[in-house]
């Protein structure tokens with residue numbers, strides 16, 4: 001097996017180049033590396049960042065003392081703990097709901113490291129001073145049933161948005177016939193074959209943001225299907 005690093009397919013090289021160069025079958029496992037956006041005013045300001053960009057190289061960021069994190073999933077916990085280790089003094093995670101969406105142990109570790117949690121906050125804007133929220137009203141089961149009108153400015157030197165990721169569109173945009181569903185995930189059959197015969201896909205780019213175990217488990221089935229496909233070409 002040869003590994004060619006630093007080569008994004010869908011830029012200088014496209015899938016059609018791989019086919020030209022003799023690859024009989026292609027596996028796409030490109031994951032989900034496009035941060036989901038909030039679509040609120042202020043999201044493009046210099047004090048606002050996305051979780052996966054920050055986590056890729058935390059040393060490149062100067063977040064300041066006070067950090068607000070929008071979202072409460074596992075990635076948000078990683079951001080909180082990383083920011084604290086990089087010197088942030090006050091780190092607060094904000095969620096619309098009433099509970100953390102992260103696993104119990106990730107949440108517990110973030111709390112142990114000193115992160116604060118604020119529930120029932122719907123972000124409406126981000127300013128140079130930090131995020132602005134309105135309160136979410138929940139019933140006794142935790143279901144959101146409305147929101148308040150009063151805007152509340154929370155002060156933060158930096159705001160990090162951590163509300164999941166979707167796939168980048170490079171491959172679909174540059175590969176004729178490769179189809180994705182509305183949310184950008186590649187469409188495949190049960191064996192992982194995409195809408196182009198011989199091109200297979202697995203992992204987060206098909207399943208959405210999941211776990212390593214799920215990506216590996218599904219990819220084993222897909223690898224067998226690729227083997228079958230290539231054998232059928234030899235006959």
Ligand SMILES: Cc1cc2nc3c(=O)[nH]c(=O)nc-3n(C[C@H](O)[C@H](O)[C@H](O)COP(=O)(O)OP(=O)(O)OC[C@H]3O[C@@H](n4cnc5c(N)ncnc54)[C@H](O)[C@@H]3O)c2cc1C
Pocket residue numbers: 007008009010029030031032033052055074075078168170171202203204205209210211212213215
């Ligand atoms: C912050 C964070 C923390 C996580 N923590 C956990 C955890 O603790 N446990 C767990 O099980 N899961 C965790 N996950 C989820 C886990 O990382 C994914 O589910 C898993 O890695 C998916 O595997 P994959 O092979 O589909 O994609 P990935 O592991 O994302 O690999 C995709 C690869 O394709 C490359 N790529 C993308 N586009 C192109 C292109 N056009 N051309 C060439 N290469 C490309 C990417 O650079 C990357 O190397 C976490 C995710 C995040 C974001």
